[in-house]
Amino acid sequence: xxxxxxxxxxxxxxxxxxxxxxxxxxxxxxxxxxxxxxxxxxxxxxxxxxxxxxxxxxxxxxxxxxxxxxxxxxxxxxxxxxxxxxxxxxxxxxxxxxxxxxxxxxxxxxxxxxxxxxxxxxxxxxxxxxxxxxxxxxxxxxxxxxxxxxxxxxxxxxxxxxxxxxxxxxxxxxxxxxxxxxxxxxxxxxxxxxxxxxxxxxxxxxxxxxxxxxxxxxxxxxxxxxxxxxxxxxxxxxxxxxxxxxxxxxxxxxxxxxxxxxxxxxxxxxxxxxxxxxxxxxxxxxxxxxxxxxxxxxxxxxxxxxxxx
Amino acid sequence: xxxxxxxxxxxxxxxxxxxxxxxxxxxxxxxxxxxxxxxxxxxxxxxxxxxxxxxxxxxxxxxxxxxxxxxxxxxxxxxxxxxxxxxxxxxxxxxxxxxxxxxxxxxxxxxxxxxxxxxxxxxxxxxxxxxxxxxxxxxxxxxxxxxxxxxxxxxxxxxxxxxxxxxxxxxxxxxxxxxxxxxxxxxxxxxxxxxxxxxxxxxxxxxxxxxxxxxxxxxxxxxxxxxxxxxxxxxxxxxxxxxxxxxxxxxxxxxxxxxxxxxxxxxxxxxxxxxxxxxxxxxxxxxxxxxxxxxxxxxxxxxxxxxxxxxxxxxxxxxxxxxxxxxxxxxxxxx
Numbered sequence: 001x002x003x004x005x006x007x008x009x010x011x012x013x014x015x016x017x018x019x020x021x022x023x024x025x026x027x028x029x030x031x032x033x034x035x036x037x038x039x040x041x042x043x044x045x046x047x048x049x050x051x052x053x054x055x056x057x058x059x060x061x062x063x064x065x066x067x068x069x070x071x072x073x074x075x076x077x078x079x080x081x082x083x084x085x086x087x088x089x090x091x092x093x094x095x096x097x098x099x100x101x102x103x104x105x106x107x108x109x110x111x112x113x114x115x116x117x118x119x120x121x122x123x124x125x126x127x128x129x130x131x132x133x134x135x136x137x138x139x140x141x142x143x144x145x146x147x148x149x150x151x152x153x154x155x156x157x158x159x160x161x162x163x164x165x166x167x168x169x170x171x172x173x174x175x176x177x178x179x180x181x182x183x184x185x186x187x188x189x190x191x192x193x194x195x196x197x198x199x200x201x202x203x204x205x206x207x208x209x210x211x212x213x214x215x216x217x218x219x220x221x222x223x224x225x226x227x228x229x230x231x232x233x234x235x236x237x238x239x240x241x242x243x244x245x246x247x248x249x250x251x252x253x254x255x256x257x258x259x260x261x262x263x264x265x266x267x268x269x270x271x272x273x274x275x276x277x278x279x280x281x282x283x284x285x286x287x288x289x290x291x292x293x294x295x296x297x298x299x300x301x302x303x304x305x306x307x308x309x
Numbered sequence: 310x311x312x313x314x315x316x317x318x319x320x321x322x323x324x325x326x327x328x329x330x331x332x333x334x335x336x337x338x339x340x341x342x343x344x345x346x347x348x349x350x351x352x353x354x355x356x357x358x359x360x361x362x363x364x365x366x367x368x369x370x371x372x373x374x375x376x377x378x379x380x381x382x383x384x385x386x387x388x389x390x391x392x393x394x395x396x397x398x399x400x401x402x403x404x405x406x407x408x409x410x411x412x413x414x415x416x417x418x419x420x421x422x423x424x425x426x427x428x429x430x431x432x433x434x435x436x437x438x439x440x441x442x443x444x445x446x447x448x449x450x451x452x453x454x455x456x457x458x459x460x461x462x463x464x465x466x467x468x469x470x471x472x473x474x475x476x477x478x479x480x481x482x483x484x485x486x487x488x489x490x491x492x493x494x495x496x497x498x499x500x501x502x503x504x505x506x507x508x509x510x511x512x513x514x515x516x517x518x519x520x521x522x523x524x525x526x527x528x529x530x531x532x533x534x535x536x537x538x539x540x541x542x543x544x545x546x547x548x549x550x551x552x553x554x555x556x557x558x559x560x561x562x563x564x565x566x567x568x569x570x571x572x573x574x575x576x577x578x579x580x581x582x583x584x585x586x587x588x589x590x591x592x593x594x595x596x597x598x599x600x601x602x603x604x605x606x607x608x609x610x611x612x613x614x615x616x617x618x619x620x621x622x623x624x625x626x627x628x629x630x631x632x633x634x635x636x637x638x639x640x641x642x643x644x
Binding site for chain 2: 015016030140141149151251262265
């Protein structure tokens with residue numbers, strides 16, 4: 001198990017390093033923050049001072065060495081915009097995104113398993129039609145437009161929920177409903193497909209012939225074997241959500257990591273951007289390892305062979 | 310051929326009236342003469358035909374629409390500001406309402422369709438071309454070429470494309486061409502992975518071995534024997550990707566890092582209309598409807614293409630739906 005984990009950790013660490021280094025370099029290509037933070041009539045002397053004070057006059061490699069030296073000592077630099085510790089800002093925004101992502105994914109998985117199993121048991125039935133309609137909608141409707149339609153109908157016309165913000169439980173309804181559509185639409189098709197093939201396996205026939213109830217056949221025999229593809233896709237979808245639902249967070253004024261990232265990109269707040277990217281990259285890295293371990297727990301065939309003494 | 314053509318184009322009601330299994334050779338040319346007969350198949354599937362028609366309409370609008378609209382899309386008329394849609398009272402150009410500057414919504418939608426398509430289509434085409442050729446090459450040769458290509462794909466996939474978009478926006482000018490470039494770059498891995506997997510499987514097949522035995526060069530084998538087999542899968546994928554790229558362009562424009570005013574795309578229109586949501590809902594809702602209708606049509610067509618381009622499944626489309634089961638024995642009895 002440990003060798004297996006070590007291999008997975010090494011192979012998924014490469015993209016992580018490339019992304020963090022790439023973001024560092026690309027962010028500096030967006031231009032000098034001096035032109036954004038100093039008044040228009042600032043003298044060249046002031047601009048040079050600003051650049052030198054923030055270490056932006058150094059060659060890129062020196063800046064990078066400085067930064068990663070700091071990261072090793074857990075010093076992520078200060079925000080240009082607020083002067084606060086960049087890591088603290090990223091850590092403060094992250095829980096909001098995680099809460100949103102976790103709630104959405106739990107709802108999506110539960111709903112997809114229920115509707116997907118139902119659809120697989122009765123092909124061309126009501127659940128099957130509903131699920132294929134929703135999948136089609138999920139692949140066709142832009143999330144920002146869905147959010148706007150939601151605000152228009154439920155917040156402005158009906159006044160049931162607030163248009164944005166995080167106050168109270170009702171503020172969660174629209175962001176989650178908007179985010180839910182895509183994961184649910186994708187997952188329900190995966191669950192349905194793998195359940196259809198699992199239900200036609202001989203061991204299901206065996207279980208039925210031994211008198212197992214329909215519920216037990218579905219949950220204990222079929223679902224367990226059909227879970228692996230759904231787990232892969234659910235993992236990918238969660239990665240997308242943890243990366244920050246930028247659009248949804250922007251529309252609903254949700255103070256999450258996606259909003260922080262786009263704000264710091266637009267305002268050339270390099271330290272905050274790097275801290276946010278690093279944080280999400282590490283979170284996604286950890287998530288991938290967890291998913292791999294989930295596989296091994298679920299399916300004995302994936303587990304690496306251990307020599308028995 | 311002539312008889313099969315008329316048969317294929319016959320309305321469904323006529324077929325229903327004929328007794329099952331009576332003319333066993335009907336529909337046969339659809340899957341026997343080697344000619345795909347795709348157009349005939351398309352007409353038979355009502356959903357796919359409507360989807361293709363919608364896409365054709367959108368394409369035509371983008372092609373000739375802006376010329377017909379003239380300067381209507383930019384002409385401001387404050388007397389007609391924020392007029393509600395679905396009334397002919399202010400003339401046909403205000404049938405879909407007007408924005409806060411009194412510009413015709415209809416004209417703006419038509420002009421925006423050209424921008425939207427002129428970003429989505431080239432982006433898909435560029436990504437398809439580069440990604441598939443690269444993937445087929447990597448899959449055919451296996452070894453280090455495959456490994457390096459897959460790692461490159463991993464890196465591109467895990468890169469925040471939003472940041473890439475902002476960089477290009479600042480470093481280069483925020484033109485449609487640069488947005489095409491970003492979208493193509495970020496979508497290359499999709500084709501790369503699919504083409505690699507297919508070609509890696511194909512290169513061990515007997516017909517490729519045979520070509521190799523006859524002394525064909527790798528590039529010749531790739532173009533003559535591998536690509537024709539992989540192409541249907543990739544084209545289907547490209548149709549799906551068209552939806553994705555269109556939505557991505559809309560999202561970028563919505564966030565303010567895509568198409569820049571005074572240019573206008575559907576995504577940008579949704580974004581611009583957002584602040585008037587309380588007073589003029591049509592400014593955001595209509596462009597969104599345009600996006601949704603186009604992507605649904607592309608999705609339906611992609612689902613149909615997946616079956617139609619698969620020789621093992623195509624016969625399903627050649628049969629009237631209700632008699633699917635009754636007709637299978639008839640089809641097998643033919644040869």
